[in-house]
Amino acid sequence: MSSTRPSATALASMIDHTLLTPEATHDDVATLIAEAREYGTWSVCVSPSMLPLNVDMGDVKLAVVCGFPSGKHTSAVKAAEARDAIAAGADEVDMVINLGMVKEGRWADVTADIAAVKQAVPDPKILKVIIESAVLTDDEIVRACKAAEGAGADFVKTSTGFHPKGGASVEAVALMANTVGGRLGVKASGGIRDYETACAMVEAGATRLGVSSTAKILAGAPQA
Template identity: 70%
Template sequence: MTEIARLIDHTLLKPEATREDVAALIREADELGVYSVCVSPSMLPLTFPEGSQLKLAVVCGFPSGKHHSSVKAAEAALAVAQGADEVDMVIDVGAAREGRFDAVEADIRAVREAIPGAVLKVIIESAALTDEQIVGASRAAVAAQADFVKTSTGFHPAGGASVEAVALMAKTVEGKLGVKASGGIRSAEDAERMIAAGATRLGVSSSRQVLSGAAPAASGSGY
């Protein structure tokens, strides 16, 4: 499971999360050997154990994506100034549903320009989009020079990642961007299906369960 572990952003984005919860997340992430932790921006700055190789990912415009682009850019820049290596931003999903992909691209570009030295992942909320809209949003992420296109916040009622969406996103970006599958990955089998479809990063809250091969618990909201 080491190969899967190195693709995981170990995630805690519940609104009720406390600083103690985040500290426990970091300890568990270090123990499991995952790639990063992904948290809310209000939790920064964070302290990692000495010698830790963990990366720090932070969400932006989360979870609705309806924030003004300038607000997203400022939020992302502050997160990076406070130690974030990566930013996972949410697009204006409504703009994608309307086919206004120039607006989607401009939104992404505003954040890209605010954090030139950080990894930018673009959450398109794929379960709320048609195939055509997924393609358009993914192309906008490529044009705006993001680093990843990402399926989901994990909080949208339409659902999280699907194999079909991951495969379509991977086909669209043609290796120019990474593809992050997130939302509803609760078993090793889920993770393996997403990777086979083209995912190069995984957003997971149940990382220990996934990496142990345990049966998934009852599904709930979030990652």
């Protein structure tokens, strides 16, 4: 590990404090937001049906998932979902690509799917593109990242955290970071449950972390 490891404050500023379980309630989301304000996380990430949020967010941003978790929705449905989320106050949208299109090599369609959602998430709003890296070959990871960049996305993101193949890996994050070369952000998400793993993802090139174990992660970080 690097000798310059992020403090709890620095790491919190990179975290999307996340609650995407199907049984989550509005009270659970209110608790999530209170925690995010206490920890100083960048955002909370929630399901679209939880909007609008009638809770004081303070400085915490609001991220909302789209086409989640399968990505198999039509582009029109994904775009409508994203548009509704933005209208209801979302600052960022995390969309899932159509993995079947990737496996079929339909790269123009993958790009068009992302572009349709980006039209519904105008700047300065942020679009993150979930590529479900654990399901993809290295070549597919590279091409999916290039499709996201070509469609005008702002971030590429490893995982939903719901796929049985797994979540983020250091190798995938490094490959994604190398591919986008700092032009897009890289969000590592899925299976990050402690400070050591969070540091490994950051060192590999992650600029944002999607986690639900925020308290445990920050408890392991230097407090300075």
